[in-house]
Amino acid sequence: MAEMDAIMEFALPRFQAMLVEGQQRWAEIASSLTLAPVGLLPLRPEEGYLLIHATNQTETQVYYFCITLYSEQEPGGRLVQLRLVDIVRKSLVNTFENIKLDLIRRNRQLPNPATYTLVSRRAYPVQETLLPIARQLLARATA
Known part of the structure; x- marks a missing residue:
């Protein structure tokens, strides 16, 4: 048991330092991202599309998202499910609004x-980076 205590005393401060560093990087990246609605928001904002663009x-990656009302496993209680729909090119002609209109034309259920x-x-x-942060930002935006 003394050996286990020595290992724990050695490892715990390093784990704590890495955890703090990870939280700082998460906060830095999240603060550098901009989440904004495209066009008018519907009365039911729990389902729709997320356009990720650098x-x-x-290229702009188009994801379908669905937010559950409550989930015990998620912090904040809301689970955001994302599914890749398409990858499109954004240009002066093909703006975010035009991408949304094209998605509406192709998918009549929304x-x-x-x-x-x-x-x-x-x-x-x-x-590894943008989707986990996007889930958190979407849950906050639709709360």
């Missing part, structure tokens, strides 16, 4: 979807 790239853009000034890994 300003230094031309006549007026809640659509948000998540704009990043830097390129971050989408799966």
Whole structure:
């Protein structure tokens, strides 16, 4: 048991330091992102599309999102499910509003979807970095 205590005394301060560093990086990245609605928001904002775009790239990733009312597993109680729908090119002609109109034309089951853009000034890994932060920001925005 003394050996286990020694290992714990050695490891716990390092784990704590890494946890604090991770929380600081999360906060820095989240503060550098901009989440904004595209067009008018519907009366039911729990379902729609998320457009993830880095300003230094031309591609925009389109995700379908659905937010549950309550989940015990998630902090804040709301689970945000994301599913990749499409990857489109954003240009002067193909704006976020035009992308939303195209999504409405293609998917008639959502006549007026809640659509948000998540704009990043830097390129971050989408799966590992942007999607977890996007889930948290969407849950806050629709609360």
